[in-house]
Amino acid sequence: MIVAKRKPIDEIKEMLKPYQKILILGCGSCTAVCMAGGEKEAGLLTTELQMMFELSKDSKQIDTITVLRQCDREYIEEVKNKLLGYDAILSIACGVGVQFTAEVLGGDKILLPGLNTAFLGATIEPGTWMERCLACGDCILDEYGGICPITMCSKSLLNGPCGGHEKGKCEVERTRDCGWVLIYERLKKLGKLELIKKIKPPKNYGAVKRPDKIIHEAYQTVTTEKQKN
Ligand code: SF4
Ligand code: SF4
Numbered sequence: 001m002i003v004a005k006r007k008p009i010d011e012i013k014e015m016l017k018p019y020q021k022i023l024i025l026g027c028g029s030c031t032a033v034c035m036a037g038g039e040k041e042a043g044l045l046t047t048e049l050q051m052m053f054e055l056s057k058d059s060k061q062i063d064t065i066t067v068l069r070q071c072d073r074e075y076i077e078e079v080k081n082k083l084l085g086y087d088a089i090l091s092i093a094c095g096v097g098v099q100f101t102a103e104v105l106g107g108d109k110i111l112l113p114g115l116n117t118a119f120l121g122a123t124i125e126p127g128t129w130m131e132r133c134l135a136c137g138d139c140i141l142d143e144y145g146g147i148c149p150i151t152m153c154s155k156s157l158l159n160g161p162c163g164g165h166e167k168g169k170c171e172v173e174r175t176r177d178c179g180w181v182l183i184y185e186r187l188k189k190l191g192k193l194e195l196i197k198k199i200k201p202p203k204n205y206g207a208v209k210r211p212d213k214i215i216h217e218a219y220q221t222v223t224t225e226k227q228k229n
Contacts, residue, residue, distance in 0.1 A: 002030040002094040003129040004115040013052055015112045019088035026066030027093035034129055036115050037092030039066040070097025076104040090114045137208030145186035152179030158200040
């Protein structure tokens with residue numbers, strides 16, 4: 001899932017200063033799971049901001065709505081008319097949600113980011129998430145025993161380790177496991193240690209065009225027909 005963290009409250013307050021009628025827009029999917037942007041967090045943030053602005057004698061209207069997903073047109077469309085009534089919308093979805101909500105609303109509404117989108121990660125224990133994938137678009141996990149060298153190594157080395165690891169820890173951050181020690185241990189466990197000796201060429205990041213686009217095969221004919229008309 002996409003993992004994000006709320007921006008510092010003072011940064012949010014500063015962004016909202018010029019606007020009078022403000023909506024805090026929560027997202028009920030990834031950012032709800034990582035406890036940064038769901039309905040509960042949207043409610044808490046709204047109350048906190050209302051109190052802050054009240055204390056500084058700045059009377060603003062701050063409301064809140066949470067949709068199931070800000071990255072899906074249908075959920076934005078459902079509340080579109082309400083959203084259009086605000087001077088500014090502070091979205092607490094990931095960066096995709098912020099951009100896509102602005103697009104669906106027609107591009108002439110102020111959309112502000114309430115979160116810092118951090119990474120694609122997994123829940124390693126309740127309340128703790130850790131990065132696992134950088135969405136590079138050309139997955140090479142099969143060559144590394146299922147451990148991503150791009151995200152799990154601090155230097156994203158495709159041929160490692162760098163020589164700076166100590167007692168299994170990374171030289172960039174000594175509290176973190178060295179990604180390449182993890183790759184080595186996993187390949188050993190899988191009986192595929194010979195893979196570590198293979199020299200990998202630099203990754204061709206240009207092979208994936210950004211922004212990337214995927215059309216499911218079941219929808220390809222429909223899309224081609226639409227493009228023809
Ligand atoms: S190689 Fe790593 S960054 Fe690329 S898709 Fe696979 S897990 Fe994600
Ligand atoms: S110590 Fe390991 S994880 Fe850290 S940069 Fe070097 S190879 Fe990568």
